[in-house]
Amino acid sequence: MLRCWAVLVAALGLGVAEDFPWTKNNPGSFYYGTFPAGFLWGVGSSAYQTEGAWDKDGKGPSIWDVFTHRKGRVVRNETGDSACDGYYKVKDDIQLLKELKVNHYLLSISWPRIMPTGIKAEQLNEKGIQFYNDTINSLLENNITPIVSLYHWDLPQVLQEKYGGWQNISMINYFNDYANLCFEKFGDRVKHWITFSNPWAVAEKGYETGEHAPGLKLGGCGAYKAAHHIIKTHAKVWHSYNNTWRREQRGMVGISLTSGWGEPVDPHSQTDRDAAERYIQFHLGWFANPIYRGDYPEVMKNYVGRKSAQQGLGTSRLPSFSVQEKTYIKGTSDFLGIGHFTTRYVLQKNFPFLQVSSYHTDHDLAELVDPNWPAPGPKWLYSVPWGFRRLLNFIKTQYGNPLIYVTENGVSETLQCPQLCDEWRIQYLKGYINEILKALNDGVNVKAYTAWSLLDKFEWNKGFSERFGLYHIDFKNKNKPRYPKASVDYYKKIISANGFPNPREVENWHRKAMDTCSATHQHLAADSLITHMEMVTEIVLPTVFTLCILISIVLLIFYLRNHS
Ligand SMILES: *[C@@H]1O[C@H](CO)[C@@H](O)[C@H](O)[C@H]1NC(C)=O
Ligand SMILES: *[C@@H]1O[C@H](CO)[C@@H](O)[C@H](O)[C@H]1NC(C)=O
Numbered sequence: 001m002l003r004c005w006a007v008l009v010a011a012l013g014l015g016v017a018e019d020f021p022w023t024k025n026n027p028g029s030f031y032y033g034t035f036p037a038g039f040l041w042g043v044g045s046s047a048y049q050t051e052g053a054w055d056k057d058g059k060g061p062s063i064w065d066v067f068t069h070r071k072g073r074v075v076r077n078e079t080g081d082s083a084c085d086g087y088y089k090v091k092d093d094i095q096l097l098k099e100l101k102v103n104h105y106l107l108s109i110s111w112p113r114i115m116p117t118g119i120k121a122e123q124l125n126e127k128g129i130q131f132y133n134d135t136i137n138s139l140l141e142n143n144i145t146p147i148v149s150l151y152h153w154d155l156p157q158v159l160q161e162k163y164g165g166w167q168n169i170s171m172i173n174y175f176n177d178y179a180n181l182c183f184e185k186f187g188d189r190v191k192h193w194i195t196f197s198n199p200w201a202v203a204e205k206g207y208e209t210g211e212h213a214p215g216l217k218l219g220g221c222g223a224y225k226a227a228h229h230i231i232k233t234h235a236k237v238w239h240s241y242n243n244t245w246r247r248e249q250r251g252m253v254g255i256s257l258t259s260g261w262g263e264p265v266d267p268h269s270q271t272d273r274d275a276a277e278r279y280i281q282f283h284l285g286w287f288a289n290p291i292y293r294g295d296y297p298e299v300m301k302n303y304v305g306r307k308s309a310q311q312g313l314g315t316s317r318l319p320s321f322s323v324q325e326k327t328y329i330k331g332t333s334d335f336l337g338i339g340h341f342t343t344r345y346v347l348q349k350n351f352p353f354l355q356v357s358s359y360h361t362d363h364d365l366a367e368l369v370d371p372n373w374p375a376p377g378p379k380w381l382y383s384v385p386w387g388f389r390r391l392l393n394f395i396k397t398q399y400g401n402p403l404i405y406v407t408e409n410g411v412s413e414t415l416q417c418p419q420l421c422d423e424w425r426i427q428y429l430k431g432y433i434n435e436i437l438k439a440l441n442d443g444v445n446v447k448a449y450t451a452w453s454l455l456d457k458f459e460w461n462k463g464f465s466e467r468f469g470l471y472h473i474d475f476k477n478k479n480k481p482r483y484p485k486a487s488v489d490y491y492k493k494i495i496s497a498n499g500f501p502n503p504r505e506v507e508n509w510h511r512k513a514m515d516t517c518s519a520t521h522q523h524l525a526a527d528s529l530i531t532h533m534e535m536v537t538e539i540v541l542p543t544v545f546t547l548c549i550l551i552s553i554v555l556l557i558f559y560l561r562n563h564s
């Protein structure tokens with residue numbers, strides 16, 4: 001497997017990089033203190049993962065509808081056809097947000113729900129527009145600020161079929177039309193816009209490995225091309241907002257980039273440090289560097305360029321921006337959304353020339369994990385809080401200390417039975433949020449935190465097998481009931497204290513959260529028992545009834561025979 005997930009031999013040790021003074025603090029120590037006044041706390045979700053109603057009220061199909069309907073693409077062939085039924089449960093979910101006392105809710109708009117073919121000139125779906133309009137209004141009525149992402153992966157299927165989706169430069173104008181419609185319809189009330197959520201996954205999983213919709217395996221080229229068009233589209237939308245809407249609407253337009261942190265295996269080895277640098281540049285820098293510095297990272301241009309030449313290609317597989325494009329793209333983000341989940345150790349690994357080119361061999365590195373890192377859920381999501389602080393400091397130094405909104409951070413579980421006492425999520429949130437607090441003291445400009453996510457939901461190619469929610473959903477029950485996990489209680493406490501005031505209080509929160517969850521847990525267990533009993537009654541009653549009739553008939557026949 002080229003994407004090396006080898007396990008780190010413990011003997012390699014956990015060194016700290018010396019050129020970063022902020023690592024002098026013991027990475028394991030907890031920092032008690034509060035966030036600056038006005039720090040924003042929220043929770044997030046996305047359209048395809050939660051809404052369901054995939055073909056209702058005039059919505060057009062997205063690439064995810066088509067992808068999940070093909071067998072063998074998603075764990076257990078599950079789909080987001082109904083997901084959390086969020087389309088029908090806006091009021092219920094807003095109650096959950098109120099219970100959490102969050103300042104903001106990050107949601108995404110499904111492009112094909114408001115433009116069934118993706119093309120503005122062809123068709124608008126008034127019911128879809130109405131749906132988001134009502135959702136936004138309900139959030140505001142409850143004093144919850146909507147942060148709206150325009151793209152969380154559900155491209156209209158027609159655009160994929162006709163033009164090849166993000167492989168085609170024509171997406172720029174179609175998306176810009178869509179974005180302008182959203183500004184026109186909702187921009188009087190929505191002041192925080194995200195053009196793209198995690199475009200890295202769109203490019204790499206959609207067009208390189210094919211694990212995600214549209215499921216294309218265009219190794220070595222597809223991801224670079226998709227990303228190139230996405231970056232240009234982002235810039236175009238930012239300029240549209242700046243030129244047409246900003247004066248009147250006074251909002252902000254940013255992008256949300258998701259990246260892990262890459263730590264050199266041996267911090268004293270220059271090659272490992274260079275490899276770790278490439279890890280970040282090929283993930284975060286791929287998108288952030290053009291937007292903040294006007295071009296792809298130098299290491300990316302060098303490595304992909306060199307590998308392309310070795311293959312005998314006349315030009316690099318990494319497209320390039322013209323001088324005008326660089327100027328046009330640079331500076332097109334009013335804030336930087338950051339999604340972050342985990343960390344890797346990185347070391348140099350040479351990939352010899354291969355016939356099959358790949359993004360994954362272009363950067364000449366291998367990723368490792370420390371087996372001692374906690375990984376309560378899936379085997380990719382290790383809890384390594386200190387990596388977050390390093391990532392945030394990297395952003396500060398590389399991109400001129402931009403305004404940061406943390407747009408996604410959280411942990412999932414893979415348990416099949418309901419487990420509401422999610423102690424591991426409490427530890428994860430506590431650790432990661434604390435590293436943000438430390439980063440603030442380092443001078444990083446973080447303004448908001450968004451826990452990922454509000455609900456257990458459809459996790460792309462993992463189906464429902466991974467649960468990220470603060471609220472548990474019983475997907476087998478057709479009403480999709482929501483139950484709070486212990487982390488709801490704990491996160492609420494962090495929000496109301498605006499941080500971690502002192503050890504005694506924080507310890508209390510933990511105890512209380514675990515107490516309430518065991519009570520709720522019994523309730524849930526009782527609930528599912530009741531549904532089960534109802535089911536039994538439904539089966540048993542008719543059966544008993546039928547049996548009685550049959551016995552009566554037999555007896556009657558007997559009786560009649562004997563008397564004839
Ligand atoms: C998914 O669908 C494929 C093709 O129909 C089938 O072979 C496979 O067994 C299905 N998997 C599950 C878990 O149902
Ligand atoms: C959206 O809501 C606003 C505020 O209530 C209202 O003025 C507007 O007419 C609504 N638009 C649509 C399309 O329903």
Ligand SMILES: *[C@@H]1O[C@H](CO)[C@@H](O)[C@H](O)[C@H]1NC(C)=O
Nearest residue numbers: 162163164165167168169170
């Ligand atoms: C891109 O879309 C245009 C139509 O806008 C089409 O003519 C062209 O073939 C498409 N290119 C690719 C690479 O699919």
Ligand SMILES: *[C@@H]1O[C@H](CO)[C@@H](O)[C@H](O)[C@H]1NC(C)=O
Nearest residue numbers: 239241242243244246247331
């Ligand atoms: C953004 O809009 C303002 C006001 O129209 C304009 O002065 C400024 O040059 C624009 N910024 C960019 C980078 O185009």
